[in-house]
Amino acid sequence: xxxxxxxxxxxxxxxxxxxxxxxxxxxxxxxxxxxxxxxxxxxxxxxxxxxxxxxxxxxxxxxxxxxxxxxxxxxxxxxxxxxxxxxxxxxxxxxxxxxxxxxxxxxxxxxxxxxxxxxxxxxxxxxxxxxxxxxxxxxxxxxxxxxxxxxxxxxxxxxxxxxxxxxxxxxxxxxxxxxxxxxxxxxxxxxxxxxxxxxxxxxxxxxxxxxxxxxxxxxxxxxxxxxxxxxxxxxxxxxxxxxxxxxxxxxxxxxxxxxxxxxxxxxxxxxxxxxxxxxxxxxxxxxxxxxxxxxxxxxxxxxxxxxxxxxxxxxxxxxxxxxxxxxxxxxxxxxxxxxxxxxxxxxxxxxxxxxxxxxxxxxxxxxxxxxxxxxxxxxxxxxxxxxxxxxxxxxxxxxxxxxxxxxxxxxxxxxxxxxxxxxxxxxxxxxxxxxxxxxxxxxxxxxxxxxxxxxxxxxxxxxxxxxxxxxxxxxxxxxxxxxxxxxxxxxxxxxxxxxxxxxxxxxxxxxxxxxxxxxxxxxxxxxxxxxxxx
Amino acid sequence: xxxxxxxxxxxxxxxxxxxxxxxxxxxxxxxxxxxxxxxxxxxxxxxxxxxxxxxxxxxxxxxxxxxxxxxxxxxxxxxxxxxxxxxxxxxxxxxxxxxxxxxxxxxxxxxxxxxxxxxxxxxxxxxxxxxxxxxxxxxxxxxxxxxxxxxxxxxxxxxxxxxxxxxxxxxxxxxxxxxxxxxxxxxxxxxxxx
Numbered sequence: 001x002x003x004x005x006x007x008x009x010x011x012x013x014x015x016x017x018x019x020x021x022x023x024x025x026x027x028x029x030x031x032x033x034x035x036x037x038x039x040x041x042x043x044x045x046x047x048x049x050x051x052x053x054x055x056x057x058x059x060x061x062x063x064x065x066x067x068x069x070x071x072x073x074x075x076x077x078x079x080x081x082x083x084x085x086x087x088x089x090x091x092x093x094x095x096x097x098x099x100x101x102x103x104x105x106x107x108x109x110x111x112x113x114x115x116x117x118x119x120x121x122x123x124x125x126x127x128x129x130x131x132x133x134x135x136x137x138x139x140x141x142x143x144x145x146x147x148x149x150x151x152x153x154x155x156x157x158x159x160x161x162x163x164x165x166x167x168x169x170x171x172x173x174x175x176x177x178x179x180x181x182x183x184x185x186x187x188x189x190x191x192x193x194x195x196x197x198x199x200x201x202x203x204x205x206x207x208x209x210x211x212x213x214x215x216x217x218x219x220x221x222x223x224x225x226x227x228x229x230x231x232x233x234x235x236x237x238x239x240x241x242x243x244x245x246x247x248x249x250x251x252x253x254x255x256x257x258x259x260x261x262x263x264x265x266x267x268x269x270x271x272x273x274x275x276x277x278x279x280x281x282x283x284x285x286x287x288x289x290x291x292x293x294x295x296x297x298x299x300x301x302x303x304x305x306x307x308x309x310x311x312x313x314x315x316x317x318x319x320x321x322x323x324x325x326x327x328x329x330x331x332x333x334x335x336x337x338x339x340x341x342x343x344x345x346x347x348x349x350x351x352x353x354x355x356x357x358x359x360x361x362x363x364x365x366x367x368x369x370x371x372x373x374x375x376x377x378x379x380x381x382x383x384x385x386x387x388x389x390x391x392x393x394x395x396x397x398x399x400x401x402x403x404x405x406x407x408x409x410x411x412x413x414x415x416x417x418x419x420x421x422x423x424x425x426x427x428x429x430x431x432x433x434x435x436x437x438x439x440x441x442x443x444x445x446x447x448x449x450x451x452x453x454x455x456x457x458x459x460x461x462x463x464x465x466x467x468x469x470x471x472x473x474x475x476x477x478x479x480x481x482x483x484x485x486x487x488x489x490x491x492x493x494x495x496x497x498x499x500x501x502x503x504x505x506x507x508x509x510x511x512x513x514x515x516x517x518x519x520x521x522x523x524x525x526x527x528x529x530x531x532x533x534x
Numbered sequence: 535x536x537x538x539x540x541x542x543x544x545x546x547x548x549x550x551x552x553x554x555x556x557x558x559x560x561x562x563x564x565x566x567x568x569x570x571x572x573x574x575x576x577x578x579x580x581x582x583x584x585x586x587x588x589x590x591x592x593x594x595x596x597x598x599x600x601x602x603x604x605x606x607x608x609x610x611x612x613x614x615x616x617x618x619x620x621x622x623x624x625x626x627x628x629x630x631x632x633x634x635x636x637x638x639x640x641x642x643x644x645x646x647x648x649x650x651x652x653x654x655x656x657x658x659x660x661x662x663x664x665x666x667x668x669x670x671x672x673x674x675x676x677x678x679x680x681x682x683x684x685x686x687x688x689x690x691x692x693x694x695x696x697x698x699x700x701x702x703x704x705x706x707x708x709x710x711x712x713x714x715x716x717x718x719x720x721x722x723x724x725x726x727x728x
Contacts, residue, residue, distance in 0.1 A: 225600065249548055249570035249598040334569045339557060340594070344573020345604065359573075379607065382576065 040492030041519040042431030042438065042527040050272075050321055050435040125152040125160070136201040137218060137258060140165060142194065143240040147247065148218075148254055154244065164199050168192065180208045191215040195235035196222065204457060207464035210268075214261050217322065220349040221257050224326045225250055228353035256333035260325070262453050264306065268463055269494060270321045271430045271437040275307040277408045279524040284401035286310045286532045292392035293534045294385060296378035298357065300392075304409055305369045306332060308436075308528070315533040320350030321435055327359070331371050337361045341389075343382045348375075360385040364393060369409060416440040419518045421511045423503030425483065428459060429519055430494040431527065438519065438526040459496050462487040466494070477505055488512055537580075537587045540700060542693075543608040545633045546618035547626040548597030551652040554683035555618060556594045559693060564684055571596040574608060581690075583697040590693060606640055614646040614696045619667075621651045621680060622659040627667065634674055646699045648677035648692055655682040 037043075123130055130152055138157070139148040144165035146154035154161075168190060171178040181188040189211040191198040198215040206214075223231065226246060234241050261267050277285075289300045289312045298317055302309040306328055313319060330346065331337060342361035347353065360374040360382060372392070374385045396402045416424055419440070426446065430437040446455045458480075466473050466489050478485045484499040486508045495515070499508055523529065544552040553571050557563055560579045573596055580589040593608040595601065609615055617633045619626040630649065637645060649671045651662065664680055671678030677695045681688040 246598075246600045248600075249572075249596070252569060330572070334572055335565070335567075336553065336569045336571045336575060339561060340575040340577035342571075342573060342575050344596075345601075379604075386576070 037492045038433045040431050040433065040490075041516060041523045042429070042434055042436055042529075043492070044434040044527075044529055044531055050319055050324075123152050125156045132203075134203050135258070135262070136199075137215065137254075138164065138199040138201075139218065139222070140197050140199070141235065141239075141241070141243060142197060145240055145242060147196070147222075147243045148251065150255065150258055161199075164190075165197060168197055180211075187211060189215065191219065193219045195231060205461050206457075207468075209467075209469060210460060210464050214258075217257060217261060217267065217325070218254060220322060221254055221326060221329070222247065223349040223353055224323075224330075224347045225253075227347045227356060228349070229355075253329060253333050257326075257329045260306075260329060260332075263456055265428045265439060265456065265459060265496075266306075266321075266437060267325055268456070268460055269428065269430045269437050271435050272308050272321060272324055273306075273437050273439060274526060274528055275304040275309050275408055276413055276522075276525045277309065278404060279529065281401045281404035281408075282310060282528065283530065284399050285396065285405060286312060286528075286530075288392050288395040288399070288401070290532045290534060291395060292388040294374075294376070294381065294388050296376040296381045296384070297374060297388065297534065298377060299373070299375040300388075301327065301373040301375070303328065303331060303369075303371045303373065304405075307413075309370070309405070310528060310532070312532045312534060319348070323348035323350045327373055331361060331373065337371065338363060338366065341382075341386055345379065346375075358382075360389065362389060368406075370405070412441055414440050416443060419515060421514055423500045423507055424497060424511055424515075425500055426455065426498040427515065428494075428496045429515070432492055432494065434527060434529075436527050455498065458483070458485055458498070462496055477508060479505075484508065486512075535582075535585060535587050537589055538700075539589045539591055540613045540696070541591045541593070541611060542614045542616060542696065543593040543595060543612045544616045544618060545595060545605060545609065545637075546597055547620070547623070547629040548599075550597065550618045550620040550623070550626050551683050552597065552616075552618050553594050555616070555650065555652060555681060555689055555692075556592055558683040558686055558689045559590075560592070562686070564686075566684070570598065573601060574604070581693065581697070583694070588697050588700075605636070609637060609641050609645070611642065612645055613700055614648060615641065616648045616650055616692060616696075617676075618650045618652050619662065620653050621662050621664075621667075622653055622656050624661040627662045631670070634676075644701075646677070646696055647674065648679075648696055650688075650692055651678075651680040652683060654680040654687060655685045 133151050135150070137148070137150045138146070138161055140146055140161045142165070144158075144162045146158050146161045148154065149157050149161075168178055177192065178190045180190065185203050187200075187202050187206075187208060189200040189202070189208055191200075191212055193216075196219060198219055200211045200215050202211055226234075231243075234243070234246070266272050285302065289302060289310060292300070293312075298314045299319055300312045301319075301324070302311075308324075311319065311324075326348070327346070336342065340362070342359070344359055344361065345356035346359050347356050351357075356379070357375045357377060358379045358381065360372075360376065362372055364370040364372060372389055374388055376385055378384075396405075416426055425443050426440060428437055428439045442452055442455070446452050462476060462478070462485060465476050466487055473487075474490070475488045476486070479501070481501060483501055484503050484505075486495075486497045486499070488495045488497075493516075495512065497508065497511060497515070499511075519526065544556060546552055548570060553568055553575065554564060556575075556577060557565065557568075560577045571594060575594045577592050577594065578589060579592070580587055582588075593612070595605060595608050615633075615637060617630050617637075619630040634647065637647060649667065651664065651667050667680075668678050677692065677699065679688045679692050679695070681692060683689060
């Protein structure tokens with residue numbers, strides 16, 4: 001097979017590529033041989049709720065990256081890495097391979113940087129603390145005008161951004177495109193999305209593609225506020241327009257989105273997680289939402305914090321994960337929806353970059369986490385949608401489902417110990433066909449903010465290995481000082497597991513089928529199996 | 535007791551405290567770290583005025599420039615508009631004058647205008663004198679008060695004054711009874727919702 005050929009030809013620099021026969025052996029040993037897309041645990045019974053996005057390749061597809069074709073050759077392989085006591089890194093990610101200790105060290109430094117500089121916009125951009133932030137993001141116009149900076153004020157950075165634009169223009173003058181610059185500890189990634197230029201400067205282990213994808217999220221965040229049509233119009237009119245005027249008051253949305261990108265596995269996996277709920281209750285909620293429809297309604301979404309309770313959509317209309325994540329971010333980063341009923345234009349860029357939807361956003365009860373988003377095409381339809389909400393609530397309260405929902409909100413999601421697999425600390429499982437993922441509560445060793453981000457960093461690293469543009473993997477096992485990691489990808493699912501460092505590889509391999517069985521047993525509760533339409 | 539619905543919208547520059555005024559009025563609470571309003575927010579509160587109940591349908595609009603074009607949707611059909619400025623920011627007072635101009639040109643003819651000089655608890659940092667603002671308000675026959683949402687100064691009063699200024703009988707075609715439409719101009723019959 002081509003894939004194997006590719007693998008044997010691959011440079012053996014890491015000394016850890018599994019021999020081909022071993023590979024075959026492990027493949028046939030696959031815990032769920034017949035498991036293909038659409039039948040994996042968590043797969044929806046009817047149609048999917050989302051635009052079918054298999055993985056993040058789909059998300060970057062509109063970048064027009066040639067890498068796309070390369071990755072579609074579908075090279076499969078198994079890569080094992082073993083981190084030595086010496087801390088010598090031997091993982092297969094090549095450029096992204098850094099020893100864990102170094103990373104930990106860096107994080108500590110970063111923490112210091114954070115505590116001295118904080119997220120204070122006023123921080124000194126010439127200081128060492130500013131330089132040591134793990135990930136910088138800059139947005140500028142093609143005229144080189146600053147639009148957004150994650151740290152420090154845009155004014156103070158105008159010359160820096162000028163240099164960035166100069167670099168972009170310089171390379172473009174030769175009819176070329178600058179993608180990234182790789183320095184010793186840094187990656188500088190450029191995303192050119194006319195009329196904007198986005199630049200990420202990262203000291204993390206994320207691959208260039210992952211960083212580009214994050215920049216794309218930021219780009220879409222801006223589009224969701226303005227529409228691409230309006231953005232183009234503005235810059236066609238006045239090339240050196242200061243876009244910050246129009247984005248005023250939205251900086252916290254971008255800040256929060258960047259935090260989500262560092263912490264939420266959903267954005268990494270192009271998937272959404274659900275509030276665990278008995279399927280009977282969820283069905284009642286869905287059908288109540290379905291009954292409370294209006295002509296102009298396209299999507300009705302009920303959220304519990306950053307988890308989805310249910311989503312009802314107009315027939316034939318699909319929501320893209322990215323758009324849903326932007327809605328999550330909008331709701332999650334704004335206390336302004338806490339009181340009263342919000343009514344705001346919003347562009348869902350993956351649906352249509354040209355126009356606005358109008359979203360009715362309100363919490364079911366003032367102090368609850370349940371937030372209802374009703375997405376409509378008519379900007380004058382507020383009171384109609386307000387009435388939809390009232391009808392939905394009435395229906396819900398008449399039935400016992402509301403009780404169950406409140407109950408589910410109060411109880412913690414589930415702990416990994418309920419799965420009953422020794423040494424397993426945490427996992428993330430994504431069903432590809434439904435675009436939904438499930439994950440237990442973050443266990444004790446990872447509960448602090450830094451540790452949570454470190455865990456996410458590990459998953460990000462695994463993810464970038466699995467989705468490597470030229471050499472994607474089907475599985476990877478990696479031993480570290482602080483944890484052992486295993487990732488497993490099939491056509492039906494993606495699974496990332498984190499074990500204690502005392503676990504063995506055999507245990508880890510055995511865990512996969514055990515975990516899949518458990519998820520299958522619990523899928524009614526953990527996933528939305530029968531999505532509704534109006 | 536008769537119930538009248540009064541549609542009121544809040545206008546003004548970003549960060550002057552429109553939402554804080556509404557929160558203070560409706561919930562009697564104050565959050566110093568409130569995020570900027572996105573789009574607009576709708577709340578209601580019913581108060582007794584003489585022998586009537588006045589149900590305020592309040593549209594709290596976002597002050598940012600990108601939402602400017604949406605404002606007509608909210609002030610059309612309003613019985614009253616509260617235009618807010620920040621007494622510690624001269625610029626926001628200039629913005630208020632623009633809002634008054636826009637209302638005169640495009641707003642409903644009988645709209646009651648109230649001017650609120652918010653953040654009067656910060657008088658040390660004052661940039662707009664009370665007299666200038668009062669003179670300006672008188673010149674356009676608007677209600678004027680300095681308010682503090684933080685210390686709950688003059689918040690209920692401004693709504694009370696609006697109740698007083700609203701014509702007793704629904705002569706202007708008022709917002710009463712038609713709370714189900716964002717706009718009520720009879721000429722615009724397309725895309726009504728009911």
